[in-house]
Amino acid sequence: MAAQTILQKLEILADAAKYDASCASSGTAKKNSLGGKGIGSTEGMGICHAYAPDGRCISLLKILLTNHCVFDCHYCVNRKSSNVARARFTPQEVVDLTLAFYRRNYIEGLFLSSGIVKNSNHTMEQIVEVARILREEHDFRGYIHLKTIPEADPEIVHQAGLYADRVSINVELPTDSGLTRLAPDKDARQIEGAMGKVKADLVEAKDARKRFRHAPRFAPAGQSTQMIVGADAATDADIVGKASRLYDNFRLRRVYYSAFSPIPDASAVLPLKRPPLIREHRLYQSDWLMRFYGYKPSDVMQATEADGNLPLDIDPKLAWALKFREAFPVDVNRASKEQLLRVPGLGVKAVGKILASRRHRALRLDDVALLTQSITKVRPFICTVDWRPITLTDRADLRSLLAPKSEQLELFAA
Amino acid sequence: MTALQHVKLGTYYVVHLPEADDFDFWRERARALVQSDVPPDRVAWVEPGGSGDLFAHGERRMPVPPMDAKPVRANRRFVSLARNAILHSDPERFALLYRLLWRLQSSPRMMEDKADPDVRRVEELDKNVRRDSHKMHAFVRFRLVESEDEDVGEHYVAWFEPDHHILRANAGFFMRRFSNMRWSILTPRGSLHWDTETMSEGPPAERHDAPGGDPMEDLWRTYYASIFNPARLKIGAMLKEMPKKYWKNMPEASLIPELVAGAQGREARMVEKGALEFEERPDTLAAIDKAIHACRKCPIGQLDNHAVMGEGPQDAALMIVGEQPGDQEDQTGRPFVGPAGQLLDTHLEKVGIDRRAAYVTNAVKHFKYVQRGKRRLHQNPGAKEIDTCRWWIEGERAIVQPKLVLAMGASAARGLLGKTVSISRVRGAPIPLEDGSELWVTAHPSYLLRLEGAAREEQAQLFDADLAAVRARLEELA
Ligand code: SF4
Numbered sequence: 093m094a095a096q097t098i099l100q101k102l103e104i105l106a107d108a109a110k111y112d113a114s115c116a117s118s119g120t121a122k123k124n125s126l127g128g129k130g131i132g133s134t135e136g137m138g139i140c141h142a143y144a145p146d147g148r149c150i151s152l153l154k155i156l157l158t159n160h161c162v163f164d165c166h167y168c169v170n171r172k173s174s175n176v177a178r179a180r181f182t183p184q185e186v187v188d189l190t191l192a193f194y195r196r197n198y199i200e201g202l203f204l205s206s207g208i209v210k211n212s213n214h215t216m217e218q219i220v221e222v223a224r225i226l227r228e229e230h231d232f233r234g235y236i237h238l239k240t241i242p243e244a245d246p247e248i249v250h251q252a253g254l255y256a257d258r259v260s261i262n263v264e265l266p267t268d269s270g271l272t273r274l275a276p277d278k279d280a281r282q283i284e285g286a287m288g289k290v291k292a293d294l295v296e297a298k299d300a301r302k303r304f305r306h307a308p309r310f311a312p313a314g315q316s317t318q319m320i321v322g323a324d325a326a327t328d329a330d331i332v333g334k335a336s337r338l339y340d341n342f343r344l345r346r347v348y349y350s351a352f353s354p355i356p357d358a359s360a361v362l363p364l365k366r367p368p369l370i371r372e373h374r375l376y377q378s379d380w381l382m383r384f385y386g387y388k389p390s391d392v393m394q395a396t397e398a399d400g401n402l403p404l405d406i407d408p409k410l411a412w413a414l415k416f417r418e419a420f421p422v423d424v425n426r427a428s429k430e431q432l433l434r435v436p437g438l439g440v441k442a443v444g445k446i447l448a449s450r451r452h453r454a455l456r457l458d459d460v461a462l463l464t465q466s467i468t469k470v471r472p473f474i475c476t477v478d479w480r481p482i483t484l485t486d487r488a489d490l491r492s493l494l495a496p497k498s499e500q501l502e503l504f505a506a
Numbered sequence: 507m508t509a510l511q512h513v514k515l516g517t518y519y520v521v522h523l524p525e526a527d528d529f530d531f532w533r534e535r536a537r538a539l540v541q542s543d544v545p546p547d548r549v550a551w552v553e554p555g556g557s558g559d560l561f562a563h564g565e566r567r568m569p570v571p572p573m574d575a576k577p578v579r580a581n582r583r584f585v586s587l588a589r590n591a592i593l594h595s596d597p598e599r600f601a602l603l604y605r606l607l608w609r610l611q612s613s614p615r616m617m618e619d620k621a622d623p624d625v626r627r628v629e630e631l632d633k634n635v636r637r638d639s640h641k642m643h644a645f646v647r648f649r650l651v652e653s654e655d656e657d658v659g660e661h662y663v664a665w666f667e668p669d670h671h672i673l674r675a676n677a678g679f680f681m682r683r684f685s686n687m688r689w690s691i692l693t694p695r696g697s698l699h700w701d702t703e704t705m706s707e708g709p710p711a712e713r714h715d716a717p718g719g720d721p722m723e724d725l726w727r728t729y730y731a732s733i734f735n736p737a738r739l740k741i742g743a744m745l746k747e748m749p750k751k752y753w754k755n756m757p758e759a760s761l762i763p764e765l766v767a768g769a770q771g772r773e774a775r776m777v778e779k780g781a782l783e784f785e786e787r788p789d790t791l792a793a794i795d796k797a798i799h800a801c802r803k804c805p806i807g808q809l810d811n812h813a814v815m816g817e818g819p820q821d822a823a824l825m826i827v828g829e830q831p832g833d834q835e836d837q838t839g840r841p842f843v844g845p846a847g848q849l850l851d852t853h854l855e856k857v858g859i860d861r862r863a864a865y866v867t868n869a870v871k872h873f874k875y876v877q878r879g880k881r882r883l884h885q886n887p888g889a890k891e892i893d894t895c896r897w898w899i900e901g902e903r904a905i906v907q908p909k910l911v912l913a914m915g916a917s918a919a920r921g922l923l924g925k926t927v928s929i930s931r932v933r934g935a936p937i938p939l940e941d942g943s944e945l946w947v948t949a950h951p952s953y954l955l956r957l958e959g960a961a962r963e964e965q966a967q968l969f970d971a972d973l974a975a976v977r978a979r980l981e982e983l984a
Contacts, residue, residue, distance in 0.1 A: 098725065099724065099725060099728050102725060102728050102729055102732065103728050103731075103732050104732075106728070106729050106732035106733045107732040107733070109733065110732070110733050110734060110735050111735070124682035124683065124685065125682065125683065125684070125685040125686060126681075126682055126685045127685075128685070128686070129686060130686060131683065131684055131685070131686060131687055132683060133679075133682045133683040135679070135682075139640070139643050139644045140644055140747065141644050141645070142644075142645075142730065142748065142756065142758055142759075143743070143744040143747045143748040144730065144733060144734030144744065145734055145736075145739055145740070145741060145744055145762060145765050145766050145769060146734045146735050146736070146738045146739055146740055146744075147738075147739075147740030147741075147742070147743025147744050148734065148735075148740075148743075149747065150730070150733060153729065154733060155729075164889075164924070164925060166893070166924060172889075173888075173889040173890040173893055174890070175890065189725070192722050192725070193722070193725075193726060193729075195648065195650075195662060195684070195687060196647060196648045196649070196650070196662070196720065196722055196726070197646050197647060197648050197664070197683075197684075198647070198726050269940050272940070273924065273940055274924075276923065276924050276925035277925065369738055445620040448618040448619075448620055449618065449619050449620045449621050451615075451618060452615070452616075452618060452619040453619065453621065455621070459621040462620075462621050462626070463620055463621065
């Protein structure tokens with residue numbers, strides 16, 4: 093067979109990476125290339141350099157070093173028994189691509205993952221080698237996110253953290269039984285063990301920097317993980333529970349969810365139906381509630397329905413409010429920030445504006461309308477000097493009144 | 507002394523700004539005007555190229571504030587908003603900012619009142635400018651120009667069309683990022699040039715001043731086309747963040763119509779395929795029987811053969827799983843009727859297992875073979891084929907719900923476990939399955955058929971021992 097061109101390899105190895113949900117390039121230490129020999133900067137906020145027709149942002153060159161794999165995970169298009177086209181980059185080729193794209197301002201940096209070739213250590217070494225060449229030989233100061241292989245030697249994983257802004261280890265599936273069944277070659281304890289080790293490295297590096305200003309940084313953007321949703325029977329309550337344990341135990345920056353999507357050449361062990369993308373969306377919304385709105389995992393779990401899943405027709409915040417109607421209406425002129433944050437339709441920004449404005453005037457419904465996206469959604473849950481929803485929160489059909497007209501709208505509206 | 511005494515009644519002041527984005531100039535003039543008590547409706551602000559017709563006869567000399575004028579007050583929030591909002595292209599921005607500054611003197615906390623129309627407007631300007639800057643950071647696309655001159659070397663040039671006067675304000679961002687690269691950003695409002703040491707400004711440019719292409723763009727477009735998932739088209743979300751007006755200067759954007767159109771096709775094919783892959787699995791044995799005859803999920807089903815359904819009582823405690831039907835099974839439509847089946851019967855009888863009480867089936871439902879003349883030679887199914895056919899055996903298992911499953915041969919074990927195990931290592935002990943039943947693994951009887959003499963004798967004994975252990979365990983479970 094003729095050798096593949098870079099273009100052909102890129103086609104295969106970017107395609108193989110498209111199921112990975114993480115894209116963020118934010119939250120790392122500030123750096124720039126002034127006074128250095130190379131290029132690159134990170135200024136806290138990541139930049140999305142393009143958007144793909146699936147609505148997701150492109151901020152990093154997200155590719156696999158290779159999609160050859162000795163493992164046989166059923167949800168994965170690269171599993172050993174799948175018959176997709178295979179390709180393999182050399183570390184230098186990935187470096188060259190990253191730099192060429194970066195110089196043209198196409199990307200913020202590199203997200204590198206890989207199928208497992210030969211063995212875990214070998215693969216991890218190759219991944220680290222890419223980062224080493226970028227950082228040491230080219231003085232590259234852009235963003236690097238490395239996917240680490242849990243079975244690899246902790247020493248090599250540690251190296252990865254010294255070069256990368258962020259490292260991630262996929263937990264793959266929300267339950268251990270799901271993992272046993274769908275990723276027979278993987279081991280839940282090993283995955284969590286690797287996360288624990290990374291957390292220890294993060295803590296230690298932070299400590300060292302407090303004492304010595306020049307102590308090496310270790311993955312300043314922290315660690316993240318990804319879970320596949322809908323490939324096994326785990327409910328949203330299971331998933332949220334798992335995510336919050338991971339946040340607590342390993343101080344993760346982010347848990348990404350990837351709705352299992354019908355991958356070409358799917359294995360027959362996979363579920364009957366493709367889970368709706370909207371479910372992934374609801375999980376992100378609940379993650380958001382926990383990270384920015386002060387909801388506890390137990391609050392989100394209480395918002396699930398009898399089957400343990402979040403409703404698909406309404407968002408989790410509204411679902412919670414409808415279950416706890418006694419917490420409403422909330423007086424926008426008097427309520428605490430925490431109470432305001434629980435009002436469906438009020439975002440963090442709108443709450444900030446309400447708190448600031450109410451020092452100057454007693455807010456009327458029209459004022460609130462100016463400060464929010466949609467007053468219709470908010471109205472049933474608040475009172476103002478000129479508005480009190482006497483009957484609305486008691487109405488049995490409140491849900492259908494507030495639910496978006498169809499779930500299609502939310503996902504595909506142009 | 508009343509305020510109005512400083513100012514000639516009826517005087518209009520006209521302030522000409524030297525640059526559209528000169529905040530410091532505006533601040534200085536605004537301070538003097540406030541201190542001279544000139545109300546907002548008496549000042550006209552004119553930016554370069556803008557018209558000051560309305561106030562053509564206004565006073566161009568600035569009023570001189572009285573010695574005892576109070577200092578002008580403005581909180582930090584106002585200053586940072588104003589500094590950014592002044593970059594907006596709205597000609598009204600200077601007047602708006604002056605009006606706000608004026609009002610701030612009597613109500614110093616006014617900026618907190620988010621419901622005030624002036625405060626809202628300036629926040630809106632600020633937001634538009636920040637968004638425009640952000641889009642510039644994101645959507646500038648450099649193209650490489652290789653110079654003939656060795657000393658000059660590589661030069662990266664971009665063409666960008668900002669909506670507002672943001673070019674100068676964003677010079678630092680590109681300088682910090684590309685500090686060791688020679689680059690220029692050309693825009694209709696002016697240009698920036700960085701030579702790795704100093705920044706210089708140039709006149710407005712036109713699109714044809716910038717290079718037309720870059721060889722890297724093919725790779726970039728390939729990346730762009732490959733990284734998105736056609737099964738989750740969300741055009742609205744894309745347009746919201748990357749409005750069409752930016753597309754013409756982004757090499758990858760030319761692909762979008764094609765990708766969107768193609769995605770529908772790709773998704774339709776996925777759904778078509780998915781109709782098979784994600785159908786509801788039949789929940790009766792009769793329906794599975796019917797479905798496997800129509801199944802073409804793997805290449806074996808495309809051969810000239812028939813599917814063979816398992817047989818036995820639906821409430822059997824023991825499920826025996828072989829590899830796949832052979833020639834005779836294919837002909838008769840029944841499992842384990844050929845030589846291997848006969849050998850199995852003998853051994854089952856020997857250890858006292860009643861075959862008729864067990865549910866007997868295969869990991870793969872169709873016969874895989876190669877044609878040699880008139881003969882059909884048996885071939886082992888591949889891992890992928892076994893995994894595909896696992897769909898059906900799982901269906902049978904879900905209905906029969908055996909307490910114990912006996913898998914004969916590595917293929918059968920894979921059909922139940924999803925991974926390949928070594929028989930010699932796992933035989934003789936149960937492997938728990940996730941529904942609470944247990945799996946026992948032994949050799950396939952056709953393996954015995956291929957052996958001779960002492961080796962066969964030895965394997966037969968092992969086989970019997972496995973069967974005896976299964977029998978004992980069944981009695982325990984009963
Ligand atoms: S062998 Fe199994 S998967 Fe393949 S076509 Fe036959 S029934 Fe379908």
